Amino acid sequence: MQQEGLDPETLAIHGDGPGEGSDVAPPVHVSSTFRAESAEDFDRIARETRPERFYTRYGNPTVARVERVVAGLEGCEAALLCASGMGAIATTMLSLLSAGDHVVAQRSHYMGTARLLAECLPRFGITHTLVDQEEVAAFEAAIRPETRLILLETPSNPVLAVTDLAAVSTLARAREILTLADNTFASPINQQPHALDVDLVVHSATKYLGGHSDLVAGIVCGAKSHLDAIWSTAIMLGASSNGFDAFLLLRGLRTLPLRVARQNATALALARFLEAHPQVVRVHYPGLESHPGHALAARQMSGFGGVLSFEHGGGAAGARTFVERLQLVTNAVSLGGVETLVAHVGSMWEDGGEAERHAAMTPGLVRLAVGLEHPDDLERDLAAALA
Ligand SMILES: Cc1ncc(COP(=O)(O)O)c(C=O)c1O
Structure with a gap:
C-alpha cells in the first residue's frame, strides 16, 4: 500500500497492509517455528535477514505487522519489535557500540536507561557523559573524538524536560555521530524525531502504543540498514517479541x-x-x-x-x-x-x-x-x- 501522504489516524489502521487471506482482523501467529516447503526453501529462508516465517525469535508475521504500523507512524523505513522498552534500548546500544566508544546522554533519563549507562555498559568498556538536556551547547561540549552515540529522551521521565531534537541532530550529523531518541512520552502522534533528523527512535511500547496496560514490549525504528544490524544483535540476545504481545499491541495501535x-x-x-x-x-x-x-x-x-x-x-x-x-x-x-x-x-x-x-x-x-x-x-x- 502507498503510505505516503496518509494521516496517522489512517496509518494506525492500515499501515500494516491487508495481510494474507480474507481476515479483516489480524490473525495471531503463535507458532514458534514455521515449516519450509522444501529443503531448498529451508536453506534460502535460513540465510535471509529478518525472515517472517522461520523461527519466532528471528521474526513472526504478527510481529512484522506491528513493525510496519509503527515504522509508518514514525516516518521510518523499518522497525524491530522487542520484548520490552529496555530490551529495545539495550539491544540497540549493544548493537551500535563497542569497547572504547563514548556516549553523550542526558541527566534526566528513564531510570532503567540511566542504570544501563552507569552499571552495565562500563563493564564492556563503553563510557558516557551526562549533560543538561536543555542546553544544546552542553551536548556539543561533551563530544569527544570517540563519541559514537547521542542518547536523547524528550520530554524526559519524570520531569518533562525538553531537548531540541533538530539542533542536537544537526551537530551530531556534522560529526558522523548517531542519535537515538526515546519517544515514549510523546508517542509518534505528538512528535516524530526522525523527521527532525534523529537516526533511531525507540519506544517502551508498553505505554501509549499498547495503551491498555496489558502487555510489555519495546520497538526501535530507523533506516533499514541500521535495523538489520540491530536485528542481528537482537536474535543473539534473545530480545525478540512474540505473536501474542504483537496482537495486543496491534489492537492497541488502531486507537x-x-x-x-x-x-x-x-x-x-x-x-x-x-x-x-x-x-x-x-x-x-x-x-x-x-x-x-x-x-x-x-x-x-x-x-x-x-x-x-x-x-x-x-x-x-x-x-x-x-x-x-x-x-x-x-x-x-x-x-x-x-x-x-x-x-x-x-x-x-x-x-x-x-x-x-x-x-x-x-x-x-x-x-x-x-x-x-x-x-x-x-x-x-x-x-x-x-x-
Ligand atoms: C521513557 C521510558 N523509556 C523506557 C522505558 C522502559 O520500558 P519497558 O518497561 O517497556 O522496558 C520506560 C518505562 O517506564 C520509560 O518510561
Whole structure:
C-alpha cells in the first residue's frame, strides 16, 4: 500500500497492509517455528535477514505487522519489535557500540536507561557523559573524538524536560555521530524525531502504543540498514517479541491517535488546575506557558502528551498522603494506559543519589499519567486528595 501522504489516524489502521487471506482482523501467529516447503526453501529462508516465517525469535508475521504500523507512524523505513522498552534500548546500544566508544546522554533519563549507562555498559568498556538536556551547547561540549552515540529522551521521565531534537541532530550529523531518541512520552502522534533528523527512535511500547496496560514490549525504528544490524544483535540476545504481545499491541495501535488526542487535552486541563492549586509548588508539563521548554515543545511537538509531574507543597510526606487519598486514580508505575496512574516518583531515588540527576527531582515529586476517564471526575479526585 502507498503510505505516503496518509494521516496517522489512517496509518494506525492500515499501515500494516491487508495481510494474507480474507481476515479483516489480524490473525495471531503463535507458532514458534514455521515449516519450509522444501529443503531448498529451508536453506534460502535460513540465510535471509529478518525472515517472517522461520523461527519466532528471528521474526513472526504478527510481529512484522506491528513493525510496519509503527515504522509508518514514525516516518521510518523499518522497525524491530522487542520484548520490552529496555530490551529495545539495550539491544540497540549493544548493537551500535563497542569497547572504547563514548556516549553523550542526558541527566534526566528513564531510570532503567540511566542504570544501563552507569552499571552495565562500563563493564564492556563503553563510557558516557551526562549533560543538561536543555542546553544544546552542553551536548556539543561533551563530544569527544570517540563519541559514537547521542542518547536523547524528550520530554524526559519524570520531569518533562525538553531537548531540541533538530539542533542536537544537526551537530551530531556534522560529526558522523548517531542519535537515538526515546519517544515514549510523546508517542509518534505528538512528535516524530526522525523527521527532525534523529537516526533511531525507540519506544517502551508498553505505554501509549499498547495503551491498555496489558502487555510489555519495546520497538526501535530507523533506516533499514541500521535495523538489520540491530536485528542481528537482537536474535543473539534473545530480545525478540512474540505473536501474542504483537496482537495486543496491534489492537492497541488502531486507537492510538484518538487516545493520545484525548490524553493531551485532559493532561493540559489538569496541569492548569494543579498549577493554580495552593498545595502545589510547581507543575512540570511542556504544555504550560510556565514550563521552560514550552516554546521549544510547541515547535517540535504537535501535542504535549499525557504525562505531567508536580511538586507537592507538603514534601515527601505530603506527596505520600496525597497518593493514598486518591480514590479514582491508581497508585502504580507506568503510563499511557486508559486508566490514570499516579506514582510518588520523589521516593524512588531518595537513597540512591539519583536526585542529582536533575534539580527538579525533589522528594515531593508526583507523576501523573493521564488516562481516558472524564477530566471532571479526575479533577474532583485530585482536588479531594489535595484538600
Ligand atoms: C521513557 C521510558 N523509556 C523506557 C522505558 C522502559 O520500558 P519497558 O518497561 O517497556 O522496558 C520506560 C518505562 O517506564 C520509560 O518510561
